[in-house]
Amino acid sequence: EVVLTQSPGTLSLSPGERATLSCRASQSVTNDYLAWYQQKPGQAPRLLIYGAFNRATGIPDRFSGSGSGTDFIFTISRLEPEDFAVYYCQQYKTFGQGTKVEV
Amino acid sequence: QVQLVESGGGVVQPGRSLRLSCAASGFTFSSFDMHWVRQAPGKGLEWVAVIPYDGDNKYYADSVKGRFTISRDNSKNTLYLQMNNLRPEDTALYYCAKVTSLGHYFDYWGQGALVTVSS
Numbered sequence: 001e002v003v004l005t006q007s008p009g010t011l012s013l014s015p016g017e018r019a020t021l022s023c024r025a026s027q028s029v030t031n032d033y034l035a036w037y038q039q040k041p042g043q044a045p046r047l048l049i050y051g052a053f054n055r056a057t058g059i060p061d062r063f064s065g066s067g068s069g070t071d072f073i074f075t076i077s078r079l080e081p082e083d084f085a086v087y088y089c090q091q092y093k094t095f096g097q098g099t100k101v102e103v
Numbered sequence: 104q105v106q107l108v109e110s111g112g113g114v115v116q117p118g119r120s121l122r123l124s125c126a127a128s129g130f131t132f133s134s135f136d137m138h139w140v141r142q143a144p145g146k147g148l149e150w151v152a153v154i155p156y157d158g159d160n161k162y163y164a165d166s167v168k169g170r171f172t173i174s175r176d177n178s179k180n181t182l183y184l185q186m187n188n189l190r191p192e193d194t195a196l197y198y199c200a201k202v203t204s205l206g207h208y209f210d211y212w213g214q215g216a217l218v219t220v221s222s
Binding site: 046088095 | 147148149150153162164198203205207208209210212213214215
């Protein structure tokens with residue numbers, strides 16, 4: 001079973017800065033079935049990116065995903081105040097441990 | 104619009120049982136696989152179980168296999184999770200989640216049902 005390792009655990013940035021998050025899989029991800037979710041306190045996760053680089057419906061273009069095989073990157077080009085949250089990568093039944101993006 | 108509403112959470116003693124429900128609306132429930140995902144307090148997301156659109160070939164996380172049963176009633180647009188022999192480590196917020204038309208990803212989540220296992 002694939003294990004997803006996210007880094008860093010916490011990212012301390014300011015509004016307007018660029019955030020780069022990593023998700024590494026223990027084995028190649030089939031057909032790049034890799035997704036990214038955002039979770040804010042007290043809320044359910046929200047799908048942002050699927051298929052490694054496709055934005056979900058209604059997701060702003062400051063959010064992007066890239067990568068293939070075992071190494072995937074999630075980028076927020078310019079942080080807005082509402083983007084400070086925890087981000088998870090997911091490959092079907094497996095989630096990464098999350099990266100907290102904090103001010 | 105798509106809505107998923109969980110119910111049935113609560114406080115229960117170790118070894119006891121609880122059944123969660125997830126009422127679905129706003130989409131053709133019988134056409135989509137459905138999942139349960141849980142989140143222990145202050146922790147990350149853990150996948151729990153999946154049931155295909157037709158109710159066959161269910162799969163479970165090793166941590167709940169043999170104790171939890173996922174089921175659905177497509178006539179009632181409702182998903183269930185029967186949890187038996189509960190352990191303190193099952194304490195979590197339990198989300199039901201709908202997959203996208205592509206499968207593999209969760210595009211809609213409920214608000215969660217809190218299960219606390221404590222003596």
